[in-house]
Amino acid sequence: MTLLELLIAGSIFVVVMATVYAGFSSGVFGVRDIEKKIGFSTGASRVMGSINRDLRNAFIFKENQGGLSGDESGVEFFSLTDLYSGKENNLAFSRVAYTQDGEKLFRLCKTGKEALKDDSTILPEEISERAQVKFEYGYIPAGQDEIQFKDSWGRLQPGAPENDESGPYPLAVKVTLTFDGKESFERTIYLSPYPR
Amino acid sequence: MAHEAQAFRLSENNRGLSLLEVMVSVGILAAGIVFVLQALSFCAKSAGVVADNVQAVFLAEDLLQRLEYEAGSTGISQQDAGDRLGKFLWSYRISADPDLKLWELKLGLNWESSRRKDNLILTTYLKNGS
Numbered sequence: 001m002t003l004l005e006l007l008i009a010g011s012i013f014v015v016v017m018a019t020v021y022a023g024f025s026s027g028v029f030g031v032r033d034i035e036k037k038i039g040f041s042t043g044a045s046r047v048m049g050s051i052n053r054d055l056r057n058a059f060i061f062k063e064n065q066g067g068l069s070g071d072e073s074g075v076e077f078f079s080l081t082d083l084y085s086g087k088e089n090n091l092a093f094s095r096v097a098y099t100q101d102g103e104k105l106f107r108l109c110k111t112g113k114e115a116l117k118d119d120s121t122i123l124p125e126e127i128s129e130r131a132q133v134k135f136e137y138g139y140i141p142a143g144q145d146e147i148q149f150k151d152s153w154g155r156l157q158p159g160a161p162e163n164d165e166s167g168p169y170p171l172a173v174k175v176t177l178t179f180d181g182k183e184s185f186e187r188t189i190y191l192s193p194y195p196r
Numbered sequence: 197m198a199h200e201a202q203a204f205r206l207s208e209n210n211r212g213l214s215l216l217e218v219m220v221s222v223g224i225l226a227a228g229i230v231f232v233l234q235a236l237s238f239c240a241k242s243a244g245v246v247a248d249n250v251q252a253v254f255l256a257e258d259l260l261q262r263l264e265y266e267a268g269s270t271g272i273s274q275q276d277a278g279d280r281l282g283k284f285l286w287s288y289r290i291s292a293d294p295d296l297k298l299w300e301l302k303l304g305l306n307w308e309s310s311r312r313k314d315n316l317i318l319t320t321y322l323k324n325g326s
Binding site: 023171183189 | 215218219222225226229232233236237239240242243244246247250251253254257258261262264265
């Protein structure tokens with residue numbers, strides 16, 4: 001074998017190896033990307049479904065108590081939630097809260113008498129580990145037709161004044177879910193007319 | 197003489213690969229890799245299509261809830277409306293259904309993802325004041 005043949009063979013080998021490496025590495029990253037995207041879509045569907053179901057079943061516990069309170073990163077309200085006991089599915093009187101902690105999104109659901117206890121020991125369940133949530137609260141200002149959104153609703157601190165436009169519930173809640181700071185999903189959930 | 201002939205036959209059998217053969221092999225390998233990458237790219241596009249479908253369902257639900265709210269508060273009447281939100285083109289038609297004494301709502305969404313045209317059509321009924 002001459003030096004020239006050896007050089008050509010070496011070059012061809014390098015080209016083939018580089019192509020194979022490029023193909024495999026982009027393939028591996030491609031698969032990861034696809035898995036991520038599908039995870040975002042199914043995650044968004046699950047989280048939005050849960051928030052939508054809870055908000056659509058929201059109700060007022062009693063006058064001047066039990067409305068919705070929330071800010072950009074969390075919201076709390078009374079709702080009727082599904083309660084499975086044995087083979088039966090019943091609606092349970094519940095206090096539901098969604099809260100953000102870092103990249104994790106939690107849902108706390110206290111049913112029955114626990115819903116009225118501030119010192120309840122029920123722990124929140126994690127419903128997404130990579131979603132950044134943002135809540136905005138919709139209302140129609142007096143004398144206007146268009147819905148406006150603001151960053152908070154209700155009494156967040158004891159003794160703080162209630163929002164001007166309020167009523168215990170906003171007209172709608174806009175929920176924005178962002179995964180990995182890139183993929184965003186948005187919904188504007190109109191509350192049932194009954195709680196307002 | 198016999199030894200030389202045998203040595204010649206051996207070298208004929210073990211002559212290795214020519215440059216042409218190597219190039220053909222590389223070509224076949226490259227075609228295989230391209231095929232695999234195409235399949236991955238197709239999967240990535242499909243994932244994008246799924247994400248768009250999820251967005252479209254969210255938008256359709258939001259529109260239905262808004263119209264349900266309008267029916268319950270100010271009331272609705274016969275109308276056509278439509279607009280664009282991002283890549284989604286939506287339109288709806290509300291018409292009276294005299295038999296059911298309800299308003300029939302037909303909602304359509306059209307969008308394009310990865311050069312593929314998709315649509316979502318929903319029909320439901322609304323009642324004023326409900």
